[in-house]
Amino acid sequence: MVISADGGQWSEEQPELSLGCRGICGLQIDVKGPETDLHSGQFGGAVLNPIHALVQLLNSMHDSDCRITVPGFYDDILPLSRDERARIAAVPFNESTYKKSVGVSTLFGEKGYTPLERLWVRPTLEVNGIWGGFQGEGSKTVLPSEAHAKITCRLVPDQRPERILRLIASHVERHASPGVKATVHLSDHGSRAYVVPANHPGNQAVSAVLKELYGKEPFRTRMGGTVPVCDMFLRRLNSYSVFLAFSLDDEMVHAPNEFFRISSFRRAQRAYCMLMGMLAKK
Amino acid sequence: MVISADGGQWSEEQPELSLGCRGICGLQIDVKGPETDLHSGQFGGAVLNPIHALVQLLNSMHDSDCRITVPGFYDDILPLSRDERARIAAVPFNESTYKKSVGVSTLFGEKGYTPLERLWVRPTLEVNGIWGGFQGEGSKTVLPSEAHAKITCRLVPDQRPERILRLIASHVERHASPGVKATVHLSDHGSRAYVVPANHPGNQAVSAVLKELYGKEPFRTRMGGTVPVCDMFLRRLNSYSVFLAFSLDDEMVHAPNEFFRISSFRRAQRAYCMLMGMLAKK
Numbered sequence: 126m127v128i129s130a131d132g133g134q135w136s137e138e139q140p141e142l143s144l145g146c147r148g149i150c151g152l153q154i155d156v157k158g159p160e161t162d163l164h165s166g167q168f169g170g171a172v173l174n175p176i177h178a179l180v181q182l183l184n185s186m187h188d189s190d191c192r193i194t195v196p197g198f199y200d201d202i203l204p205l206s207r208d209e210r211a212r213i214a215a216v217p218f219n220e221s222t223y224k225k226s227v228g229v230s231t232l233f234g235e236k237g238y239t240p241l242e243r244l245w246v247r248p249t250l251e252v253n254g255i256w257g258g259f260q261g262e263g264s265k266t267v268l269p270s271e272a273h274a275k276i277t278c279r280l281v282p283d284q285r286p287e288r289i290l291r292l293i294a295s296h297v298e299r300h301a302s303p304g305v306k307a308t309v310h311l312s313d314h315g316s317r318a319y320v321v322p323a324n325h326p327g328n329q330a331v332s333a334v335l336k337e338l339y340g341k342e343p344f345r346t347r348m349g350g351t352v353p354v355c356d357m358f359l360r361r362l363n364s365y366s367v368f369l370a371f372s373l374d375d376e377m378v379h380a381p382n383e384f385f386r387i388s389s390f391r392r393a394q395r396a397y398c399m400l401m402g403m404l405a406k407k
Numbered sequence: 408m409v410i411s412a413d414g415g416q417w418s419e420e421q422p423e424l425s426l427g428c429r430g431i432c433g434l435q436i437d438v439k440g441p442e443t444d445l446h447s448g449q450f451g452g453a454v455l456n457p458i459h460a461l462v463q464l465l466n467s468m469h470d471s472d473c474r475i476t477v478p479g480f481y482d483d484i485l486p487l488s489r490d491e492r493a494r495i496a497a498v499p500f501n502e503s504t505y506k507k508s509v510g511v512s513t514l515f516g517e518k519g520y521t522p523l524e525r526l527w528v529r530p531t532l533e534v535n536g537i538w539g540g541f542q543g544e545g546s547k548t549v550l551p552s553e554a555h556a557k558i559t560c561r562l563v564p565d566q567r568p569e570r571i572l573r574l575i576a577s578h579v580e581r582h583a584s585p586g587v588k589a590t591v592h593l594s595d596h597g598s599r600a601y602v603v604p605a606n607h608p609g610n611q612a613v614s615a616v617l618k619e620l621y622g623k624e625p626f627r628t629r630m631g632g633t634v635p636v637c638d639m640f641l642r643r644l645n646s647y648s649v650f651l652a653f654s655l656d657d658e659m660v661h662a663p664n665e666f667f668r669i670s671s672f673r674r675a676q677r678a679y680c681m682l683m684g685m686l687a688k689k
Contacts, residue, residue, distance in 0.1 A: 137555075159510050161659065165661075166632025176534040176556075184463055225443065230585070231586045243452035255539050257536065258537060288469070349450070349452065380443055
């Protein structure tokens with residue numbers, strides 16, 4: 126058994142037992158048009174702008190219901206059972222608090238699913254970065270030679286990263302305008318999604334620790350992010366990982382000013398000591 | 408009368424008499440989503456990615472025939488007369504040489520018009536720059552807080568820059584997703600297109616100089632680019648500008664490694680001396 130300190134608590138007053146995480150795969154699209162940057166007056170109207178080609182390509186990957194339109198993308202996904210949906214629905218989600226914490230006026234995502242379902246058990250295709258042409262102050266009338274985008278997908282059981290990347294690469298090949306050359310660079314740092322049974326002995330021990338520590342039953346959650354090593358341990362060592370972790374949603378993970386509360390370090394020290402005792406008794 | 412040295416020669420062996428240039432207007436679109444960059448696993452699926460919103464917005468500005476879909480964009484354009492089209496068609500255009508010089512396999516642009524028409528007498532809406540999220544080596548699983556694009560349009564008679572900018576701003580307002588805030592910053596460096604009659608006395612003198620210098624009649628062309636001061640001189644001083652200029656299409660105007668041939672400096676010196684003599688005789 127493996128214990129992962131990567132994960133989180135629901136809030137400082139409410140524990141959670143995380144039963145899995147999404148997988149991930151990534152790629153970069155490089156769109157090359159004319160040999161060099163061109164004058165947009167001299168050439169604009171006759172030569173395809175690689176930014177336009179990239180925009181069209183990226184736009185072709187979602188429909189207006191925020192569904193991913195890459196053919197085959199959803200094919201291998203295990204259907205969401207009624208029980209699973211009920212379990213997720215049992216976790217309270219306050220949309221207005223959530224919106225306020227993120228600083229947006231509207232939530233957004235795949236039609237037909239609740240926000241927590243979209244965050245935990247539905248996949249995404251997200252453009253993490255885009256660039257091309259002139260980005261400085263003022264204006265430069267350039268028709269650029271190149272445009273680029275970085276994409277990662279969050280995956281759910283039983284999507285395989287290698288297959289998803291191949292599907293996206295085929296989609297790019299089929300949809301790239303003939304006026305440009307679109308090249309796809311697949312990242313080899315992919316991971317499948319990971320799920321651990323709620324009644325795994327490790328989870329029983331974690332639940333008991335959390336209940337004692339907070340005085341409350343933990344919510345049964347999933348992580349939207351990815352802990353690639355969990356899938357690796359499961360498939361290579363045949364060992365489940367359980368999560369006992371204390372980060373909080375407002376701690377700016379992977380973003381500027383990331384932080385971790387000192388109180389969470391202290392709580393984690395207690396929790397891990399308690400877990401060792403709990404496991405020793407089993 | 409004004410003489411403009413901004414313009415070009417058709418080739419080193421073939422002179423051209425330019426009878427006008429396109430206008431220009433520009434703007435920047437800033438799309439703001441969540442308060443700060445977010446973890447794409449933790450938040451991906453519930454929060455609209457500003458890059459996606461920007462991509463959708465930009466994609467909504469052209470249709471599959473490369474026509475600009477901003478409502479009203481074409482409204483004020485003077486219809487292209489049969490004579491004008493014939494005059495443009497009389498200028499030889501070698502598509503395969505052109506494609507080779509630019510380094511593209513296919514030309515691209517508004518359906519129903521020849522490449523020279525699209526370059527000279529049809530407007531464009533071109534994304535000159537785009538940026539958002541992570542652009543470095545490797546991958547960063549970020550759902551960015553912002554995404555940006557710079558746009559310029561080349562305009563033709565009688566489009567007015569201020570009106571075109573207002574139309575684009577309205578289009579952005581109507582098409583921006585409710586999940587983000589899209590702000591438009593209009594540039595105040597616009598210019599209308601400019602046209603000068605072929606039989607203007609200045610053009611008669613320029614034609615005579617060019618004929619003597621190259622031993623050939625000049626092609627009657629337009630410039631795809633913009634010389635804003637020509638429209639300003641015409642409307643403020645009531646003075647036409649004529650073009651006597653020597654740049655060549657391969658000189659990377661506004662692009663890396665821009666250059667100008669020394670032989671063109673020498674030819675221009677002779678041409679301007681001849682023009683002074685020619686005008687003195689009138």
